[in-house]
Amino acid sequence: MTTTTATVRSRPRITLAPTLAKPLAAAGGVLAVIAALLPWTTFVLFDNDEVNPSLQYFDAPFALSGYRLHTMLLGLAVLVVAFVPRIPGRARAQRALGFGIAAIGLISLIFLSYNGGGVGTVTAADGDAAFGAVVALVAGVLVVLSAIAAGITDIPDFPTRLPRLAAYGALVLAFAAILFLVAETLTAGGRSGVSNPYAGPTFLAFLGMAGGVLGALSGVGVVRWISALSERHRAFSIIILVLCALSLPLTSAGNAYWMTVATTIGVYAATAIGLNVVVGLAGLLDLGYVAFMGVGAFVAANLSGAATSKLGIELPFPVAALIAAILAGIVGAIVGSPTLRVRGDYLAIVTLAFGEIFTRSAQNDIGGLTGGSNAIPRIPDVELGGTAFNEEIQVGGLELPGGVLYYFMIVLVVGAVMAVFANLKNSRAGRAWIAIREDEDAARAMGIRTGKAKIMAFLVGATLAGLAGAIFAHKLTIASFDSFKFLESVTLLAAVILGGMGTIPGAVLGASLLFVLPEKLREFDDYRLLLFGLALILIMRFRPQGLVPDRVRRAELAGETATGKSIDEEEALVVEQEHDGPTGKKGGTA
Amino acid sequence: MTADPIAAGAPVLHAQDVTMVFGGLVALNKVSLTLEQGQVAGLIGPNGAGKTTFFNCLTGLYTPTSGRVLLNGARLAGDPAKVTIAGVARTFQNIRLFPNMTVLENVLVGRHSRMKQDPVSTLLRLPAFHRGERAAKERARELLAFVGLTRAEDEVARNLPYGDQRRLEIARALATDPSVLLLDEPTAGMNPQETEATRQLILRIRETGVSVVVIEHDIKFIFGLCDKVSVLVQGELLVEGTPEVVRADPRVIEAYLGKPPEEIEADARTAAEEHDKGEQA
Known part of the structure; x- marks a missing residue:
């Protein structure tokens, strides 16, 4: 059954007349633009305030920057989307843009009134009025309402059979845009600290803006189109993606600090992909996974000639990392063996216990190999041809920031880990893992030796984590039990679930978010874990299938089938077939 | 499919005196079954007769308390994966x-x-x-x-x-290249057309040289499909033979069918009517 016109999919609880869609969108868009030009605070909040230096922007509209600029751009985008004829998936785009505007307004509202000492900061006080944030919030809500009035339709599909050059061009542009977005996201709000009170909210507002724009692009089908294109030209996409990742040091994120942040993200992304093998594919809930990363880190530390290491061995980094990965894998297989007897919740308890045993043992310096609470400091830098990986380097006329070599290394490692994951997932072993996750008894009846397969899953996952741990130890130059506690395991698990179980981009995105957010929200100190938890709850409430869901999980939780059709459509199809009867005769049932 | 319909004759599956005891309950008592190549065997019996338990013994999900199961003369291990690898595939009563x-x-x-x-x-x-x-x-x-x-x-x-x-x-199940296929109630919940399609499918499977054992409640389906039928009652093998023999056997009629199949429906109707009357009274 082919649908020529997009069918209205979900029936929202609020119903509005479709005729209201355009006026609401127009009002929302105009209000967002006005909000950007309005003052947002009734007085200057901080000394040397660079974000809100002047309270008035009507006189200098081109001086807009930061979240006010984003508000204005989103508002203009709303107007464009509303009045350009024949935009497919218009309502989805509007809804995303509306949420983006509302998010900027709400975040600013909360932050400014909290720091200004009351709601007066963002409304009226001392004879000054500043309704920017409030107006932005209202504008966002109006735009969302306009989308509801118009009715959410299916995401449109675009043809993916293009001339090779056109497809390559589109992919290069798309990945360049992603690189730009990543660099901007990393540096949005700047480095968090006392001197920069706006870092946290600016970053969050930027996320709101980026989420709005990405949601809009996905709503009009661009994201799906690009991912279909990259699926079609897989090899080319991978090359471009790696090149883009390698050119991050050339962007605004090109200094030692952001390189360190990016490297840390990479380490956790690699670990999250490893965990995705165990949890996402094989369905084995592992609550002590970070311990394998710890094993890798401590083994690498001891083999690399750290000053306090009792072994006194100094191996070159690749050898040490390899041994670390293998040993972590062996430990993984040992820990995995109880899984032959326990399932589900009980397995979670066993792995939790293992994680605790590891942390406590490391803390108490069991065997003298973990340094106890003193950790193992001064792990020597990785060196290549006399260049330490933490130094700044010069390639031709190009100056690259310190730590860039670690960043390059982790990009390649993450790439390799991704390849391992993808190649395993679409193979005999990967199918066996997924079958075990789906129905263990049925899997056994299909001739799968489930015990062997589960231990393999633990072994592969732990090996990847061990490799990541080795790099982690060298980058930080210290291996401490403190980095491998229960909270880290839970955060990794959250990264996998949040990003989307069983997918690579999901794990990477999840890990990035979960390890950047706390970094960016540093000046909220006491509140940052609270905010962090709140963000998690919101994401899981509104996108339970994860940010980048597996084709099938999407089908399960978002009312779509694997072929991308909506459930309603499929049901119509089934009803039609049943009506025709199995032989195709109308009313065939007697 | 290896389309080489081999003449029936060689015994493929041989279950010998399979006994399964759960605690004090004897679920199966010395049940034997011989299946020749390209044969379709039916297994019928009232609920709780031990049909699925017997399947589970054949596929290694249960290890029989005594007795043994041979596939092409070799003893089957008590491990579902190994049994499947050896060449016995199955489907499940509740689709899995x-x-x-x-x-x-x-x-x-x-x-x-x-x-x-x-x-x-x-x-x-x-x-x-x-x-x-x-x-x-x-x-x-x-x-x-x-x-x-x-x-x-x-x-x-x-x-x-x-x-x-x-x-x-x-x-x-066929993807495991089985020599014996065990089907646990393959037509449960199907309408008459679907049931007939399933019957055709099983016959086509037989043509490819795979031997089939079917558990089913639909007696008409079993008699119209199988080369031989075994009747299980309370864990014991009551009768074994061709559909004609089983249908005519007085013990089966007495213990399981009660009356010839065509009369069962009439009986059921009478019973229902009487029940209704009783309720009205």
């Missing part, structure tokens, strides 16, 4: 597909024990890997065509209509 995998992937899982893949060629995507995958997919598609699910190849299994799920389970 891998619900979130596609139809094709479900069948590919069935190929698991029949394909070799070493880690190196898998990770590096060497030609050997692609050859193996291609062959497995080819075979899986063949089987999907065989059961009539070609069109649904990319559907997620959970979204298939009920009858198609049953057929997919059969295709998945």
Whole structure:
């Protein structure tokens, strides 16, 4: 059954007349633009305030920057989307843009009134009025309402059979845009600290803006189109993606600090992909996974000639990392063996216990190999041809920031880990893992030796984590039990679930978010874990299938089938077939 | 399918005095079954007679308390995976597909024990890997065509209509290249057309040289399909023989059927009417 016109999919609880869609969108868009030009605070909040230096922007509209600029751009985008004829998936785009505007307004509202000492900061006080944030919030809500009035339709599909050059061009542009977005996201709000009170909210507002724009692009089908294109030209996409990742040091994120942040993200992304093998594919809930990363880190530390290491061995980094990965894998297989007897919740308890045993043992310096609470400091830098990986380097006329070599290394490692994951997932072993996750008894009846397969899953996952741990130890130059506690395991698990179980981009995105957010929200100190938890709850409430869901999980939780059709459509199809009867005769049932 | 209909005669599956005791309950008492190549055997009996327990003993899910199961003369191990590898495949009474995998992937899982893949060629995507995958997919598609699910190849299994799920389970079981296929109530919940289609499908499976054992409540279906029928009552094998013999056996009529099949319905109607009257009174 082919649908020529997009069918209205979900029936929202609020119903509005479709005729209201355009006026609401127009009002929302105009209000967002006005909000950007309005003052947002009734007085200057901080000394040397660079974000809100002047309270008035009507006189200098081109001086807009930061979240006010984003508000204005989103508002203009709303107007464009509303009045350009024949935009497919218009309502989805509007809804995303509306949420983006509302998010900027709400975040600013909360932050400014909290720091200004009351709601007066963002409304009226001392004879000054500043309704920017409030107006932005209202504008966002109006735009969302306009989308509801118009009715959410299916995401449109675009043809993916293009001339090779056109497809390559589109992919290069798309990945360049992603690189730009990543660099901007990393540096949005700047480095968090006392001197920069706006870092946290600016970053969050930027996320709101980026989420709005990405949601809009996905709503009009661009994201799906690009991912279909990259699926079609897989090899080319991978090359471009790696090149883009390698050119991050050339962007605004090109200094030692952001390189360190990016490297840390990479380490956790690699670990999250490893965990995705165990949890996402094989369905084995592992609550002590970070311990394998710890094993890798401590083994690498001891083999690399750290000053306090009792072994006194100094191996070159690749050898040490390899041994670390293998040993972590062996430990993984040992820990995995109880899984032959326990399932589900009980397995979670066993792995939790293992994680605790590891942390406590490391803390108490069991065997003298973990340094106890003193950790193992001064792990020597990785060196290549006399260049330490933490130094700044010069390639031709190009100056690259310190730590860039670690960043390059982790990009390649993450790439390799991704390849391992993808190649395993679409193979005999990967199918066996997924079958075990789906129905263990049925899997056994299909001739799968489930015990062997589960231990393999633990072994592969732990090996990847061990490799990541080795790099982690060298980058930080210290291996401490403190980095491998229960909270880290839970955060990794959250990264996998949040990003989307069983997918690579999901794990990477999840890990990035979960390890950047706390970094960016540093000046909220006491509140940052609270905010962090709140963000998690919101994401899981509104996108339970994860940010980048597996084709099938999407089908399960978002009312779509694997072929991308909506459930309603499929049901119509089934009803039609049943009506025709199995032989195709109308009313065939007697 | 290896389309070589071998003449019936060689015994493939031989269950000898299989006894299964759970605590004090004797679920199966010295049940024997011989299956020759290309034969379709039916297993009938009232609820709780031990039919599924017998299947579980055959497939290694249970280890019989005593007795043994031979496949082509070799004793079967008490491990479902090993039994499947040896050549006995099964479907489940309550469908147990891998619900979130596609139809094709479900069948590919069935190929698991029949394909070799070493880690190196898998990770590096060497030609050997692609050859193996291609062959497995080819075979899986063949089987999907065989059961009539070609069109649904990319559907997620959970979204298939009920009858198609049953057929997919059969295709998945056939993917393990079994010499014996055990079907546990393959027509449960089906309408008459679907039941007839299933009967045709089982006959076609037999033509390919696979021996089949079917558990079913639908007696008409069993008598119209099977070369031989075994009747289980309270864990004991009551009668074994051709449908004609079983149908005519007074013990079966007495213990299981009560009356000839065509009279059962009439009986049931009378009983229902009397029940209604009783309630009205």
